[in-house]
Amino acid sequence: MDERQLRILRELGDLGSVSAVAEALHVTPSAISQQLRLLQRSIPVPLTERAGRRVVLTDAGQALAAAAVKVETALAEARNTVTDFAGQPDGEVSVAAFHSAASAFFPVLLRGLAGPGLPRLALGDEDVAQDRFPALTRHYDLVIAHRLDHGPPWPRGVTSTTLLREPLDVALPAGHPLASKALLTPGDVADQPWITVHDGFPLMSTIEAIASVANRRPEIVHRINDFAVAAEAVAAGGGLALMPRWTARPHPDVVLRPLGGVHARRHIDVLHRPERTARRAVRTVLAELHRAAARIQVRDH
Numbered sequence: 001m002d003e004r005q006l007r008i009l010r011e012l013g014d015l016g017s018v019s020a021v022a023e024a025l026h027v028t029p030s031a032i033s034q035q036l037r038l039l040q041r042s043i044p045v046p047l048t049e050r051a052g053r054r055v056v057l058t059d060a061g062q063a064l065a066a067a068a069v070k071v072e073t074a075l076a077e078a079r080n081t082v083t084d085f086a087g088q089p090d091g092e093v094s095v096a097a098f099h100s101a102a103s104a105f106f107p108v109l110l111r112g113l114a115g116p117g118l119p120r121l122a123l124g125d126e127d128v129a130q131d132r133f134p135a136l137t138r139h140y141d142l143v144i145a146h147r148l149d150h151g152p153p154w155p156r157g158v159t160s161t162t163l164l165r166e167p168l169d170v171a172l173p174a175g176h177p178l179a180s181k182a183l184l185t186p187g188d189v190a191d192q193p194w195i196t197v198h199d200g201f202p203l204m205s206t207i208e209a210i211a212s213v214a215n216r217r218p219e220i221v222h223r224i225n226d227f228a229v230a231a232e233a234v235a236a237g238g239g240l241a242l243m244p245r246w247t248a249r250p251h252p253d254v255v256l257r258p259l260g261g262v263h264a265r266r267h268i269d270v271l272h273r274p275e276r277t278a279r280r281a282v283r284t285v286l287a288e289l290h291r292a293a294a295r296i297q298v299r300d301h
Contacts (some may be wrong), residue, residue, distance in 0.1 A: 003075065005039040006068035008032055009047065013057045013065040014134070014157045024138055069157065069274055076278035093285045094122040096136050097144035100227050101268055104247040105144060105163075108292035109285070119281035127225060129200035133271060134158045141276045142285060148202045149265040159277075161286075163293035164246065164268040168206060169256035171234045171243040179255045186261045190214030193239035195222040195230050202266055203242050209262045246296050268293070 011021040018036075022029040036055075040047055047061035057065060097105055102125045113121060126136055126143070133145035137158050144163070147154070154160045170184050178188055190211055196218075197203045211218040221239050224230040227248040230241045235253035243256055244266065258264075270289055276282050 001039050001042050005035050006071055008035050009039060009061060010065045010068040013062060016056065017054050073275040073278060076275035091281055092120045092122050093281050094140040095142045095285065096124045096126040096140040098146060099125055099127045100244060100247045101144045103249065104296050105289065105292050108295060109288055112288045112292065119284055130202055137271050137273045141272060141282045143271040145269050145271050146202055147267050148205060149263050149267060151202060154271060158271045159274050160269045160271050162267050162269050163289060164297060166247060166266050166268055167245045167258065168242045168264040168266060169245050170259050171231060171241045171254050171256055173235055173237055174253050174255050181257060184257050184259050186210040186213040189240055190216040193219045193221040195224055195233050195239040195241040196220055197225050198223050201225060206242055206262065206264055213261055
């Protein structure tokens with residue numbers, strides 16, 4: 001077995017199909033299949049099996065794929081040992097974030113990492129459904145992602161640490177009758193028209209939880225993912241919305257009120273492949289992200 005074959009096995013475990021691995025590695029499916037056959041020759045137990053039209057990993061294949069992560073991490077550490085020993089900056093670090101996190105974190109990162117001897121940042125906005133964030137770790141060193149407090153954990157193939165556990169508040173026009181209340185309940189808001197996100201994005205399940213607790217069907221009138229646009233719609237009387245307390249930009253005609261009775265909080269996590277932090281530059285940016293999170297949390301909105 002060699003490093004490339006182990007990487008292909010790892011990618012197959014993460015992506016779930018030969019064609020997806022081929023696309024991710026920019027080769028043909030037949031080349032992927034050939035490398036898997038060569039790897040299988042050196043292993044006495046089956047590594048893959050058919051599941052309908054797909055090829056999936058057996059238990060042995062999953063165990064070897066997990067070992068492949070350790071191999072790739074060790075090789076990355078070895079490659080970066082000389083750079084770290086020499087005390088030299090080791091280049092560019094790519095960071096992706098969904099829109100509201102990008103708005104909050106990117107300016108803080110750019111200011112905190114300006115100057116000589118520090119990593120160069122390559123920033124990208126990626127507003128995707130929750131289940132697509134792990135795949136972004138193939139293309140970026142660090143990925144800022146979101147999931148609900150009670151949502152499913154991230155897959156084992158990526159490393160995750162939490163930057164913020166951010167409350168989700170109800171956003172309503174400043175003159176709305178409910179704006180006078182210090183704390184809202186599902187019964188207060190369940191009959192209101194809602195501006196919410198598209199399906200597959202975490203906030204939608206909180207709207208469903210509000211409706212479930214109040215035993216009412218939610219009236220969803222608008223689907224808007226961008227919080228700045230949603231705030232404009234709230235201010236114009238288009239409905240209520242859920243807004244993150246710290247990372248959404250304040251709007252002069254919108255007030256936020258906490259919501260009781262349901263879990264209304266999201267995790268903002270940073271994801272990466274384990275081998276990425278073999279680079280000192282990535283570790284430097286990761287530490288700066290945690291410092292930025294602390295500043296964002298105490299910032300007065």
